[in-house]
Amino acid sequence: MTTPTTAEVGRGSREPPVVEIDGFRGWLISADHADYDLARAIWNGAIDRRPRLIARCIGTADVVAAVRFARDHDLEIAIRGGGHNVAGTAVCDDGIVIDLSAMRAVRVDPADRRAWVQGGALWGDVDHETQLHGLATTGGIVSHTGVAGLTLGGGIGWLMRKYGLTVDNLLAAEVVTADGELLRASEDEHPDLFWALRGGGGNFGVVTSFEFRLHSVGPAVLAGPILWDAADAGEVLRFYRDFVRDAPDELGTVVRFGAAPPLPGIPEDLHWRPVVMVGTCYAGPIEDGERVLRPLRASRTPLLDLVGPTPYVGWQSSLDSAVVHGWNYYWKATHLPELRDDLIDVIAEHAFSCSSPRSYVAMFHLKGAVSRAAEGGTAFGNRQASHAITLDAVWLPGENFGDQDTAWTRGFFAALGRFREGVYVNFLGGDEDPDRVREAYGDAVYDRLAGVKAKYDPDNVFHHNQNIGPREMKARTVAT
Ligand SMILES: Cc1cc2nc3c(=O)[nH]c(=O)nc-3n(C[C@H](O)[C@H](O)[C@H](O)COP(=O)(O)OP(=O)(O)OC[C@H]3O[C@@H](n4cnc5c(N)ncnc54)[C@H](O)[C@@H]3O)c2cc1C
Known part of the structure; x- marks a missing residue:
């Protein structure tokens, strides 16, 4: 099942509105x-x-x-x-x-290596336009993810270890504040607001346009997944830990634990077999990537190795059909330190004990340029963490896996308790304790965000989010 694009929903819908809004077209x-x-x-x-x-x-x-x-x-x-x-x-x-889903325009200045992106664009829109010029910036690994929410929470992806988070590439944003004023935020204009937008989420206004720095990427990159049997998870993770410790910044990896989805290139006999899949993307010369990835590809005889020169824009949408619109999802998430043996044991024990064949775990390798940027330089917290993990229960409408796999994510999350090191705000669910928002930033960044909130949205008008209450006011939860 796919959801029609919002343009299709909007088109032909010129029935008389029930209400009028002055100046609204x-x-x-x-x-x-x-x-x-x-x-x-x-x-x-x-x-x-x-x-x-x-x-x-x-x-x-x-x-x-x-x-x-x-x-x-x-x-x-x-x-x-x-x-x-x-x-x-x-x-x-x-x-x-x-x-903002009808506001998806992207304009690229290839000479100046900049892109202007409207507030309702998806990452597929950005990659499509920027790759025309062999350019890209760090974006999400699923092409139907929104640019706005992803950027405002920080933005992690294949390119982050080389080029930093999405927010590290944000040059300016146009924001409609709670008063209905239009402001431009950048290092020189409303710098406090600009700082807060780079990680603080949708707490400070509605962003109508982003300006990003671009880099030379592709159009072909060395990328693809390597699959091992789930029974080898512990050994594969031990090898992976040592391998990524010294990996160059050009190499982005995401480990996925779960049944192999029927993605293009995965042969039918592997479909739904429990596997550890390491997704890779090398943002540099293909020959260098071949050399860097050789040890990983040779370790423990993979079931399947699909790594090869691939159009970057295609790799960016290769996981799309494993996380389809309209399915049911429940996530728990946390950051993790380097993979010690006892942490690997916990992951290997829990990762495959879900019930739904569509439930999975995704673990992004951070570090590189992410952790070299100064903590507190933007509002993105926990820059020193090694991995961001999400435990994702997935079930189709009408299926009965929801309760079991929600319990699986919670049990797995509890088992990770002693290893937890903060969390990525964009991976938080809707039923989290408000303290988890503070956990996403750490006290110093959170308190500074609360101060900026008090200046730009003192009445907490924008609270239907991972809420940061204005200083002196309690944060609200999504449900309130
Ligand atoms: C399958 C999947 C894959 C993902 N992969 C990645 C990944 O690779 N990297 C990564 O960093 N994250 C990833 N995420 C998380 C992603 O960053 C968040 O889900 C993000 O909120 C998506 O942005 P959106 O615009 O679609 O959000 P929406 O659901 O539209 O909005 C979420 C919140 O963002 C704020 N917001 C949205 N638009 C605006 C705007 N224009 N102005 C102000 N505030 C706004 C609001 O507070 C809103 O409540 C993934 C999520 C999913 C479900």
């Missing part, structure tokens, strides 16, 4: 509209919220009008970029969704 979609159910659906099919109004904006002026309207009518606000966040914060009950 986009689509207003309320419960009696034919497209209402499609328009309120997000990536996580387990989220079923019914907003009073969805304001699908077609430009910055629409966003300003929608924020002012919401304030005037005291409406709860949810902001939708790509609609991909597992916590479902892009949609609220009863209030207004400020929906």
Whole structure:
């Protein structure tokens, strides 16, 4: 099942809106509209919220009008970029969704190596336009993830060890604040706001446009997955730990534990077999990548090795069909230190004990340029962690795996307790203790964020998110 693109939802939907918003030219979609159910659906099919109004904006002026309207009518606000966040914060009950999904334009200046990206774009949009010039910036590893939410939480991906997080490549952003004012934030303009936007999430306003620094990448990179049998998980992880410790920054890896999904290139006899899969991407000359990856590819005779020269833009969408819109998802996540033997034992013991063939675990190798940037230089916390892990329960609508695999993620998470080292805010679910948001930043960054929040959103208008309350005010949870 795939969700139609938002442009398809919007097109042909010029039925008379139930309400008018002064100065608004986009689509207003309320419960009696034919497209209402499609328009309120997000990536996580387990989220079923019914907003009073969805304001699908077609430009910055629409966003300003929608924020002012919401304030005037005291409406709860949810902001939708790509609609991909597992916590479902892009949609609220009863209030207004400020929906940027029709604002997906990307403009590239190849000479200056910059891209301007609208606030509703997906990573596939950015890669498509930037790769035309052999350029890229760090983005997510699934092409239908939104640029806005990902960037505002930090942004990890294949290129981060070489080029830093997505926020490390952010040069400026245009933001509609809680007062409905349009500001530009950069190192020179509202630098406090610019600092907070680079990790602090959607707490500070609606970002209508991002300006990114680009780098030479591809168009072909050495990339692909290597698969080993699940029974070898412990040995593979021990080898992997030693291998990535000295790996050059050019090499990005993500380990996936779970049944092999029927992705292109994976032969049928391996489909749904429990495997450890190490996804790789070398952001440098292909011959160098071949040399760097040789030991990993030779270790313990893999079941399958699909590493080879691959178009970067294709590799960026190679996992898309394993995490489809409309399936049900529940995640727990944490950062981890280097993989000690006792930590590897815990991972190997729990990673394959889920019930649904679609549930999986993903572990991103961090370090490199991520941890060389100064802690506190942006609002992204825990830069020294080695790995970011998500434990992902996945079940299809109508399947009964939800309770069992939700319990599996919680049990696995508890077992990781003594190893935990913070968390990536964008991997937090919707039912987390608010203290976990503080955990994502650490006390110093969180308290500084609360100060910036008090300046730009003192009434906590933007609270339907992983909330940072203005200083002196309690943070709210998604459910409140
Ligand atoms: C399958 C999958 C793969 C992922 N892979 C990666 C990955 O490789 N790297 C990574 O870093 N993360 C990854 N993530 C996490 C991802 O960063 C978050 O889900 C992120 O929130 C997605 O952004 P979005 O715009 O789609 O979010 P949405 O669901 O649209 O919004 C989430 C929140 O972001 C804020 N927000 C969204 N748009 C705006 C805006 N224009 N202005 C202000 N605030 C806004 C709001 O607070 C909103 O509640 C992945 C998630 C999934 C589900």
